[in-house]
Amino acid sequence: MREDEAVTSYFHRLSETAFAPTEHVGGAWNPDEQHVAPVLGLLAHVIEAEHHARRPEAPLVLARASYDILGVIPMDEFEVAAPRVIRAGRTIELVEATLSHGGRAALTVRAWMLTQNDTSAMAGVTLPPMPERESLPEWAPMDVWPGGAIRSIEARREFIETGRSRCWIRPKHPLLEGEPVSHRARMLGMTDFANGIATRVAPETALYPNIDLTASIFREPAGDWFGLDTSVSFGSDGIGLTESVLSDAAGPVGTSSQTLTVRPR
Incomplete structure (x- = not known):
């Protein structure tokens, strides 16, 4: 990207399969590597x-x-191969996509796509609701974490206890300029921030990046x-878990889970 070109999105599309990150994708553990949240x-x-x-x-629907x-993603151009259908079907499909940099696979996703049916008569949710956004104080995550991705979000957070927080976040930029992006994809691009909003220890004390993320969404999210x-849990032998209930203004829409590798500095 030219230096005089305005940065307004997380990524620029270079071709059907190639993309370039902007400064809004800089990582929290290392600003020279991509934060995986927007990539997801x-x-x-x-x-x-x-x-x-x-x-x-x-x-x-996803x-x-x-x-x-599978590995770190430098702040450099990368490719996403055309998705591959692993399990084809009229009402259920399993689709896989892989992100590569320099010929090396760095991240894979498998997505279950399901048909929609009218289940409004039996709909119900027992997951805990979020407090109203305006009731939570504004929070500056860049006071804890470095990187362009952290600076790219607005946040309101309620600290409950060590390893437990509730937070509303909003991306300040579109994922891709000039392309409509679903609210599901937008939400999936925010879920990885969960590991940084309910810290058990400061990042100066230990490294605890996640090696995966699984999210299930049972209805289309709405809004920005x-x-x-x-909730974040650390075991005694270097493995951790971050679990989240995902919500929009109308209530819970799903859950996410991240497995952590915890490494004291």
Whole structure:
């Protein structure tokens, strides 16, 4: 990207399969590496776009996305291969996409796509609701974490106890300029921030990046603000877990889970 070109999105599309990150994707553990949060949203968008183009007459919806982080992603151009259908079906599909940098696979996602049925008569949710956004104090996550991705979000957070917080976050920028992106993909592009909003220890004390993220979404989110009701647990042998209830203004829409590798500095 030219130095005089305005940075207004998380990524620029270079071709059908190639993308370039902007400064808004800089990582929290290392600003010279990409934060995976926006990348997860981009992969969900690629899967949804390919799916709708392939079967526009009866598209399915992304119900679960399971990501595996295979390595760091430099702040450099990368490729996302055309999604591959692993399990084809009229009402259920399993689709896989892989992000590569320099010929090396760095991140994969498997997404279950499901048909929609009218279940409004039996709908119900027992997951805990988020407090109203305006009731939570504004929070500056950049006071704890470095990186362009952290600076790219607005946040309101309620600290409950060590390893437990509730937070509303909103991305300040579109995922891709000039392309419509679903609210599901936008939310999936925010879920990885959960690991940084309910810290058990300061990042100066230990490294605890996640090596995966699995999210299940049972209805289409709405709006730009997404709620994360997050709990973080560390075991005694270097493995941790971050779990979140995902919400929009109308209530919970799903859950996410991240497995952590905890490494004292």
